[in-house]
Amino acid sequence: KQEVTQIPAALSVPEGENLVLNCSFTDSAIYNLQWFRQDPGKGLTSLLLIQSSQREQTSGRLNASLDKSSGRSTLYIAASQPGDSATYLCAVYNNNDMRFGAGTRLTVKP
Amino acid sequence: EAGVAQSPRYKIIEKRQSVAFWCNPISGHATLYWYQQILGQGPKLLIQFQNNGVVDDSQLPKDRFSAERLKGVDSTLKIQPAKLEDSAVYLCASSLNAGGAYGYTFGSGTRLTVV
Numbered sequence: 025k026q027e028v029t030q031i032p033a034a035l036s037v038p039e040g041e042n043l044v045l046n047c048s049f050t051d052s053a054i055y056n057l058q059w060f061r062q063d064p065g066k067g068l069t070s071l072l073l074i075q076s077s078q079r080e081q082t083s084g085r086l087n088a089s090l091d092k093s094s095g096r097s098t099l100y101i102a103a104s105q106p107g108d109s110a111t112y113l114c115a116v117y118n119n120n121d122m123r124f125g126a127g128t129r130l131t132v133k134p
Numbered sequence: 135e136a137g138v139a140q141s142p143r144y145k146i147i148e149k150r151q152s153v154a155f156w157c158n159p160i161s162g163h164a165t166l167y168w169y170q171q172i173l174g175q176g177p178k179l180l181i182q183f184q185n186n187g188v189v190d191d192s193q194l195p196k197d198r199f200s201a202e203r204l205k206g207v208d209s210t211l212k213i214q215p216a217k218l219e220d221s222a223v224y225l226c227a228s229s230l231n232a233g234g235a236y237g238y239t240f241g242s243g244t245r246l247t248v249v
Contacts, residue, residue: 028176058237067140067225068177068240113176115238120189122167122238124176 026051028116030125037104038133045099045128047114052092054118059088059099062111062127071112072099104132136160138241140226146247152214155244158207159228165189167238168201168211169225177225183209216248 027050037043047057056075060068072081072088074097080089087100097114111127139158147153159166164185169177180199182190186206194201198217203209213220223245227238 056237060240065223065245067242070237070239073237115176122179124178126174126176
């Protein structure tokens, strides 16, 4: 059974810092991995989707990497802004099933 | 492209009452999912539909939860009777196909509070 872990559970940084969020999964036979952002009380907004054959994806200040063999993914946020404050969730897809981590709650202080 | 629509946005009910949530997926998306997200946790799959058929409902508490997608488009999730532990955000998602190759798109969710 796939287990997805996100570390740290919470992170607080000053504005302008570069930061890395981590996601690990136990079953490396994944089809793809997706990073989401969730604002309080809201639904999930897709940030980046990495197929199993890919190593990374970039969108603006966000860069996500995938290392299937080690069961890890990282989400890199450059030059963080207060508007980046949210919970970031990673989800892995395999065997017709998507499993989520519990998320990292990010606070960017002005 | 219109996103995944969900209603209502919020619902407060007393325990033992019933409640229903509605979801309209992105047009053309064959696969629809209902997730339950308890505060501080990641979403947990309740049920997955492929068109109007159920693909996976192994984690759906069938004694109180039911869901349908009769015409293969919109879907309804019902809880009857509700318990305090059902307080959560209920998220609907859709994808182009069951393979998930294009990722999932989520709606804004329905926040349910059972008192």
